[in-house]
Amino acid sequence: MKSYDVIVIGGGVIGTSTAYQLAKKGYDVAILEQNDIASGTASRTDGATLISDKQPGIDVLQGYHSVELYKKIAKEFSYDIEFKSCGFMYVCETDAEMAAAEDYAAKVRAQGFEMRVIDSKEMCEREKYLAKDLKGGLWTESDGLVNPYKVCFGFIEQGKKYGLDVYTHHEVTGIKLDARNQIEGVITDRGNFITNKVVNACGVWAPFIGRMVGINIPIEPRKGMLLVSEKTDIIANTEVIEFGYWLAKFFVDFKRPVSELVEKHNVCMNIETTHSGNTIVGGCRLFRGYDIRSEHEIIQAIAERAIRFFPVLRDINCIRTFGGIRPFCLDQLPIVSAVEEVPGFYIAAGHEGDGIALAPITGLLMSQLIAGEKTDFDIAELSWARFKGIDLAKLSARAS
């Protein structure tokens, strides 16, 4: 039977980053993935690596550290992850939205990060296809884009150089615990593995692994959808998002002047032109269980909203649509933590729509936790212990 220092379950962006960092530290590491690398949430997403869609506080802080790490990784890796430091723009449609955006930017700046209020004129200079009647927006220089699945492959290929073993198409069916509840091994449909440390990096599927060691992880799928255009001239130079997106993400009660359909499906515009020359537009945040099918009403609403901000899209072809599910965590912060009641069991999951952006820093923090080192910054807010005293059994039933 194969034996490892650490087994990482989940070949998405969080698992591959964690496995890479651990292998780099000299651990004997294996990654177990039920399908292929980047076959779940990581391949059904855009590639925004932003600090600007986070909540002020630790969320923004880890966003900043992660983007900085991306800059290093992009230079260091032999595999091209298509990182582009292109900046990021929020756009506002109404004065009320502009006021909310200015308030948010002030909070981010108070934390020491740059985020500038810009007027419609500057917005249109930066984005020539943007609608001319918008009130203004926010601008962040440091944010960027990556190719999400190439990031996963990059971590894997770089990890292999440090001896990382990769087992795709291995479904974990159980976890062996000893009499003291300490991790002893992992059972899969294609053989068993010996280890004393397991990292659950399964995103929306993390609750299933959690139940194998008797804990309820408060993560549930929050669906999104994206529309892909044919290859064209660059439509968006940067990542552009309507500020309503941030408001909707954090459940801020805010009324936008939008159609019934847009309102019904909680659709907010985000757009980016990718490395390949296709433009992808979204998006929405909905609770639909594990269903990732494309929904016609949502396609219609996204197209409508996209044209509102980028009228040029009206005559451009959409070649594909797809849905994906984000690992929404109860308090909208990821869990990056050991689990005290199950020695040797760690969780790195629950990043909602920020998995791609936060993967580098999450992998690094997790490797520091496992090595017993001091983490780069205090991550008590990301700990499993924060859920003590909350009835998680009831919550996690929704994710089954």
Added chain:
Amino acid sequence: MSKDLDDDMFVCRCEEVTVREIRQAIAEGARDVVGIKRRTRAGMGLCQGRTCEKMVQQILSQELGISPEETGTSSARPPVKPVDFGTLAKGVQ
């Protein structure tokens, strides 16, 4: 037979993916059509794999010694053919 296919031949014309790149993706761990697509972009272009999918299946089948059925297919997602955003925004009339 794919064994005889020239490495420089284009498999996916929309995204200009060659036989060599498909074989490289298999060496990196791709086992099915979707795995090839994510690693090479074969099937991500304007025709969405209508032209190249059969050939990708054949190469996978030959290289891995599995049946073409076992190499899977790309997931079906709307629209069935390219449609402009203006039409999509109007919805089903």
